[in-house]
Amino acid sequence: MSTTYAYAATDASAPLVPFDLERRAPRAHDVQMDVLFCGVCHSDLHQARNEWKNTIYPLVPGHEIVGRVSAVGPNVTKHKVGDLVAVGCMVDSCRTCANCAEGLEQYCESGFVGTYNAMDRVDGRVTYGGYSTQLVVDEAFTLHVPASLDPAGVAPLLCAGITTYSPLRTWGAGPGKKVGIVGLGGLGHMGVKLAHAMGAHVVLFTTSPSKIEDAKRLGADEVVILKNPEEMEAHANSFDLFINTVAAQHDLNPFLSLLKRDGTLTLVGVPEHDHPSPQVFNLILKRRRLAGSLIGGVAETQEMLDFCGRYGITSDIEVIPMQKINEAYERMLKSDVKYRFVVDMDSLRK
Template sequence: MSQARAYGAQSPSSGLAPLNIERREPRPDDVAIEILYCGVCHTDIHFAHNDWGFTEYPLVPGHEIIGRVTTTGSGVSGFREGDIVGVGCMVDSCRECSACNDGLEQYCLEGCVVTYNGHDRHDGSTTYGGYSESIVVSERFVVRVPDALDPAAAAPLLCAGITTYSPLRHYGVRAGHRVGVVGMGGLGHMGIKFAKALGAEVTVFTRSDAKVEEARHQGADRVVVSSDREQMKGIAGYLDFILDTVPVQHDLNPYLTALKYDGMHILVGLLEPVEPPLNAGALVAQRKVLAGSLIGGMPETQEVLDFCAEHGIACDVEMLDIRNINDAYERVQRSDVRYRFVIDMATLRD
């Protein structure tokens, strides 16, 4: 075991503060990584505040990790010291079930091991995330960062990026399709970029007139203010897909109306019961589909990084001194960031 400096929460109300954690010595298939950057995801805040009721403390959040390889285990063949690599939302799975064999480790039938607030499959120890100076991860759950990507801006691709890329690829979005994006946060702005790069026409739904120009700046072909009934009527039956990134309960029914027959509404943000209730008649009458998607497997996570390098796609980020993490959490909750905080881990070492 080795000691590592980190920032973490001791209780739902403690806020985040410095602490020391233990990292294991590399196993034969492990990669030891010096963390350079870590994105701040809204999920980090939910876990820090125990919003979902199963946080184990102390908690060290962070699952959008970019770093430099410092050591590799004896069985590692894909990485070497000095490589710039990434670690996302998972650090292990059973590796034997049908989902794992299909490269869909996020759907592991035994449950994947998440990067923080999880338990190591070998020794039962708690997993700690990327708000720290180092991490040790199995080679299978490490991805290579292409040279063409800015490492800091690449960090959110490991959650916000793969979360929006995966369903667009899985459900076959391509040139000629019309895609709607609901929500203009960290996920939503990436959804716009990916849909455009895949050749789709993109419509953004926003509740605020103030975000119309920003949505167009991000690449939207059309912007609909969802609180305007006339604008919503004007897009009825128009879209092939809707990528819904909103993480809180909201009325899905008006958006279903915007889909054409055989259209698909994909949830990537909402983890709670649908409220208000869904009008199932809108699905049945025109064979529409309500679907969901969770991050992506390891092959697809490497694919999204390579895709971004090829197409010049990056997340819009604001760099953060880790000593300001509690203020950053408050700003995220106010939607006062465009569009993702990324912690410069040099501020932890300083």
């Protein structure tokens, strides 16, 4: 057991505050790491404020974690002390169901064990996340970080990156495909970067004309302003795939209408309240699909990191000290960040 310094939410209405916790001693297959950077995800805020009605307090958020290995269990073969490693949204699963066997641990039939706000399958203790100076996790759920990438910029790839990479790969984004990305936030800006690197024709959809220039810098070939009906109509029946990253309730029909036959609208943003049901004829008449996608399995997340290493892709970030996390949450609600906050955990050690 070792004392770890962290920040935690103690109830739904309170700000995050300093919190000390005890990390377990490494088990046979465990990796212990000193956390260097942790990304700030909108789901951290949802959980801290119990907006999904499942929060276990005290809550230490953080599931976009990059760290340096400081110790390993006796049976660890994947990493050694000193390695730069990463942990995403999961730290365990049943490992025996059909989905786990296919490397789709995020769809574990028993439910995967979240990096925070979950129950450890071995000792039943609540899991605490990356807003902390140290983490201990089974090597099976750790990842190698490409040496060519900035570790701080890598952190958001563990959620924002894989959340957009997985549906782009699943539905075949690439040369000759037209891909729409809805929203240019933490998820959306990664969707643009990744779809562009895959060779797709990328169109960013936004309500903000001020984002046109930045979207093109990130790799968008075109930008459509959602409030402009002429711009929307010009793209009717032309998209192979949409990745909808918006985490607010809205009408899905305009995007379905832009899909060609057999096109797919994939939802990755999670609103507090469900979207209105789309019109059935919008789906039936062109065999369109409305789908969802949840992060990615361990193997696919490593594939995503390696892909980003080859193309030099990281998240656009603003690095903050841990002591400014509550301010960052308020700014995140106002979309006042380009495009992801990342906590430098040295600020907590000091």
